[in-house]
Amino acid sequence: MIGVSALYMVLMLVLIMSGVWIAFAIGFTALLSLWQIMGDGVLSVIGTFAWQTTTSFTLTAVPLFILMGEVLYRSGLTDRLFAGLSQTLVGVPGGLLQANIVGATLFAASSGSSVASAAALAPMTYKAEVTDRGYDERLVLGTLAAGGTLGILIPPSIVLILYGATTGISVGELFAAGVVPGLVLGLMYMLYISALGLARPSIAPRPAGEAVPRATVRLRGLVQLWPFILLAVIVLGSIYGGIATPTESAALGAVVAFILAVAFARIDRTIVRGIALTTVRTTSMLFFIVIAANVMAMVLSRYGVGQFFSGLAAGAGPAVSLLFIAALYLVLGMFFDAISLMLLTLPVVMPIVQIVGYDPVWFGIILVILLEAGLLTPPVGMNLFVVQGSTGANLSQVVRGSLPFIVLQLLALALFAAVPEIVLWLPQTMR
Numbered sequence: 001m002i003g004v005s006a007l008y009m010v011l012m013l014v015l016i017m018s019g020v021w022i023a024f025a026i027g028f029t030a031l032l033s034l035w036q037i038m039g040d041g042v043l044s045v046i047g048t049f050a051w052q053t054t055t056s057f058t059l060t061a062v063p064l065f066i067l068m069g070e071v072l073y074r075s076g077l078t079d080r081l082f083a084g085l086s087q088t089l090v091g092v093p094g095g096l097l098q099a100n101i102v103g104a105t106l107f108a109a110s111s112g113s114s115v116a117s118a119a120a121l122a123p124m125t126y127k128a129e130v131t132d133r134g135y136d137e138r139l140v141l142g143t144l145a146a147g148g149t150l151g152i153l154i155p156p157s158i159v160l161i162l163y164g165a166t167t168g169i170s171v172g173e174l175f176a177a178g179v180v181p182g183l184v185l186g187l188m189y190m191l192y193i194s195a196l197g198l199a200r201p202s203i204a205p206r207p208a209g210e211a212v213p214r215a216t217v218r219l220r221g222l223v224q225l226w227p228f229i230l231l232a233v234i235v236l237g238s239i240y241g242g243i244a245t246p247t248e249s250a251a252l253g254a255v256v257a258f259i260l261a262v263a264f265a266r267i268d269r270t271i272v273r274g275i276a277l278t279t280v281r282t283t284s285m286l287f288f289i290v291i292a293a294n295v296m297a298m299v300l301s302r303y304g305v306g307q308f309f310s311g312l313a314a315g316a317g318p319a320v321s322l323l324f325i326a327a328l329y330l331v332l333g334m335f336f337d338a339i340s341l342m343l344l345t346l347p348v349v350m351p352i353v354q355i356v357g358y359d360p361v362w363f364g365i366i367l368v369i370l371l372e373a374g375l376l377t378p379p380v381g382m383n384l385f386v387v388q389g390s391t392g393a394n395l396s397q398v399v400r401g402s403l404p405f406i407v408l409q410l411l412a413l414a415l416f417a418a419v420p421e422i423v424l425w426l427p428q429t430m431r
Contacts, residue, residue, distance in 0.1 A: 013335075022340045023285065027292035033299045049294040053287055057247055058165040063283040064250035065156050068231075068257045070275045072107065075261035080224050081106060082124055087221025093197035095204035096129050097143050098190055104147025105154060105186045106228045118148030118383050122390035129204075136203040139196070141393055142401025145383040146189060149372040149409075152338060154182035156235055156253070159338060159371065161246065162290065163364050166346055170361075171246040172239050173427040177361050178368070179236075181423055185369070185412045192408060227260045286339060293343030300347045318356040322417060325349055326370060333374020337382050342371060365423045366416060373409045376402040 011032075015025035027046075034042040053059060072078060085099035092098055103121050122144045129135040152159040155175035164171035197204050235253040238244040244252060261267045316324070328349075332341055353363050375383040378399050388395045416423050 016335075021288075022337070023288035023292045026289070026296050026340070026344060030292060030295040030299045034295070034302070037302060045298065046291070046295060049291050053290050053294065056165060057245075058161065058171060059287075059290070061156070061161050061171070061247040061250040062158055062286060063279055064247070064254050065158055065161075066282050067275065067279045068250070068254045069107075070278050071254070071257040071261050071267075072228075072231075074271050074275050074278075075265040075267045077227065077261060077265045078103075078107065078121060079124065080264060081228055082121065082128075084221045084224030086128070087224070089221075091206075092194070093204075094190075094193035095135070095197065095206065096125070096133070097135065097139060097193045097197070097204055100125055100129075100140070100143040101147045101150075101186055101189045101193065104144075105150050105182070106225065106232070107151070118144060118151075118386045118390070121147070122387045126391040126393070134205055137393065138397050138401035139193075139203055140401070141387055141391065141398040142403075142405055143189070143193065144391075145376055145381075145387045145398055145402045146405030146408075147186075148383045148386070149375050149405075150182055150186055152372060152375075153178050153185065153365070153368050155179060155239075156246065156250065157368070158286075159342065159368055160364060162286075162339060163342060163346075163367065166290075166343065167350060167360060167364075169364060173361050174364050175236065175239055175246065176427040176429075177365050177423050179426055181365050181369070181412070181416055184415075184422065185409065188408050188412060189405060192404065227264055231256055231260065289340050290343060293340070293346075296344060297347035318358070321352050321356050322358075322366075325352065326413070329367070329370035330373060330377070333371065334377045334381070336374070338371040338375055341374065342367065359420065359424060361427050362416075362420045362423045366413065369409055369413045369416070373406050376406050376409075 009029075012025050012029040015028065016022055020028075031042060031046070034045065038045070081103050082099060085103050086096060089096065089098045089102065100121065103125075104118070107121065125144060126140060129140045130137045151157070155178045157175070157178060160174040160178060161171055163169065164174050231253060234256055235249045238249040238252060239246055258267070328345070329341065332345070336344070349367075350360075353360060375381050378384060378395075381399075381402070384395065384398050384402065387393070388398045
């Protein structure tokens with residue numbers, strides 16, 4: 001049975017590499033394999049999964065967070081974010097490169113999307129830093145691509161919502177678990193940039209005659225950031241305070257984002273139309289992937305793939321199993337986007353997690369960091385293409401600029417694996 005399932009996996013990869021949309025490549029392969037077992041009864045299975053996905057209360061948070069991110073991006077509130085950070089961080093080692101990381105972190109905490117973070121910040125920051133100030137192009141591109149990956153770790157994270165909905169783990173606990181690792185990883189990025197800025201000031205030259213801003217100037221910059229801080233506090237505070245579920249906090253966040261856009265940015269009929277269309281397209285794409293992945297999970301279960309690998313893990317032990325999982329995601333991350341890869345592999349990986357006794361909340365964060373590395377690895381690193389497309393830079397420059405940040409992600413992964421309390425102490429307070 002394992003050999004038959006391997007043949008179907010090969011068929012799916014061939015379809016993906018030939019240009020078929022991932023959701024339909026997964027769905028067609030799953031449909032073909034189940035048809036041999038169930039006949040036309042497989043159609044009712046697909047209908048059931050489609051109904052469960054589109055009516056899931058937990059998954060309702062996904063389009064709401066996408067909507068919130070689109071409002072922030074299309075209304076121009078991200079311009080305010082970068083302007084505020086530019087005033088606050090000028091003069092620190094690395095200069096505005098630090099603004100790329102902090103800006104991506106704040107935007108990620110407001111939108112939940114890595115791609116949205118990279119796409120929103122890349123155009124304006126690339127021009128301001130590379131064209132206007134002469135910053136090192138490779139490093140600018142690397143910080144934009146890497147900073148955007150924080151969007152799938154720092155809550156609210158769409159990937160964590162899908163992981164929780166698929167595995168039955170509390171999304172609130174997953175959000176709590178992502179806070180400290182996300183901040184730690186962002187701090188590691190900033191320390192690396194600072195060290196590089198001190199060793200090589202030419203990577204972020206200060207314009208002639210520019211003085212280090214006074215405390216009042218920095219304070220004015222911080223004041224411009226308050227809409228993003230307010231939005232993050234409302235979304236996360238309502239969850240951690242027990243006031244709202246993640247889905248309800250997503251709805252609240254979307255409403256607050258619209259209010260902020262009306263008050264501090266621009267929003268009209270054309271912008272609202274663009275927000276709505278993009279939200280519907282993105283949500284539809286994600287839900288098609290979820291439905292197809294659920295059907296594929298049923299296929300893998302029927303063929304005993306998860307049980308086969310969990311049996312191997314039982315004999316290998318926790319450390320070897322974790323190394324196997326890490327290698328699996330680092331290799332497959334070169335060819336799949338983060339969400340498709342996670343949903344496709346969870347039916348195989350979760351039995352291993354259970355058999356070796358990993359905490360599923362802790363593993364969710366480890367998994368997300370591995371997926372982050374996949375967002376930066378060619379040939380299909382999503383953030384690489386988003387940054388390249390948004391800036392018009394050479395793709396090889398984006399790739400080379402991102403490599404140091406992949407190393408930092410792997411170092412963070414080793415840290416959280418060695419000291420799981422870093423991940424678990426906050427969610428444990430919610431139990």
